[in-house]
Amino acid sequence: AQSVTQLDSHVSVSEGTPVLLRCNYSSSYSPSLFWYVQHPNKGLQLLLKYTSAATLVKGINGFEAEFKKSETSFHLTKPSAHMSDAAEYFCVVSDLDTNAGKSTFGDGTTLTVKP
Amino acid sequence: SAVISQKPSRDICQRGTSLTIQCQVDSQVTMMFWYRQQPGQSLTLIATANQGSEATYESGFVIDKFPISRPNLTFSTLTVSNMSPEDSSIYLCSVGRDSANYGYTFGSGTRLTVV
Numbered sequence: 337a338q339s340v341t342q343l344d345s346h347v348s349v350s351e352g353t354p355v356l357l358r359c360n361y362s363s364s365y366s367p368s369l370f371w372y373v374q375h376p377n378k379g380l381q382l383l384l385k386y387t388s389a390a391t392l393v394k395g396i397n398g399f400e401a402e403f404k405k406s407e408t409s410f411h412l413t414k415p416s417a418h419m420s421d422a423a424e425y426f427c428v429v430s431d432l433d434t435n436a437g438k439s440t441f442g443d444g445t446t447l448t449v450k451p
Numbered sequence: 452s453a454v455i456s457q458k459p460s461r462d463i464c465q466r467g468t469s470l471t472i473q474c475q476v477d478s479q480v481t482m483m484f485w486y487r488q489q490p491g492q493s494l495t496l497i498a499t500a501n502q503g504s505e506a507t508y509e510s511g512f513v514i515d516k517f518p519i520s521r522p523n524l525t526f527s528t529l530t531v532s533n534m535s536p537e538d539s540s541i542y543l544c545s546v547g548r549d550s551a552n553y554g555y556t557f558g559s560g561t562r563l564t565v566v
Contacts, residue, residue: 379543379557379558379559379560380494380543380557426493426494438484438496438499438547439484439496439545440496441486441493441494441495442493443492443493444492444493
């Protein structure tokens, strides 16, 4: 079985300061892990993806995430927040088993960026 | 990345009616997935659509309410039957692990409002 927990429902940062969005997962197999962003009234956009290669994954728009198996975590970070980063972020897990890619979404974290 | 096209992009429907949502992928994939995103919430998997067999539904979703067709390897439909206002959501499709574009894209979604 697979599950994902986003530890913060809301995160507020000032523009230019670091962003940390936390995600813990549970997986019976080697997981694929994803972060998606969803801007208001927009579709889902993939930020980055981990699939058992390098544990530090770099994504678009300056985001990166580190896969830590011992901590079952996949936290999303960005060194310096921009106003355009304000959005909803989803952490997603998918077991590398026979489910062929069925994904489980976290509840989401709303990121607010203050000027 | 692959293009996943969904139609319609949005619709306003009367309660008691049905709406069929189409999902077209520009490459062949074995598995396709249908998700629902209720207002202000995360995505929940409705069902897995495997070409040539019955769709597999997640807990809380039934075939009579959400019949799915998968006539070939690039196309699927989801019907929302006998709609009520509680069905007002965004419905999205995505592709499975055998696609080179797995995880990269979701359909743009169908925003359904039931009045």
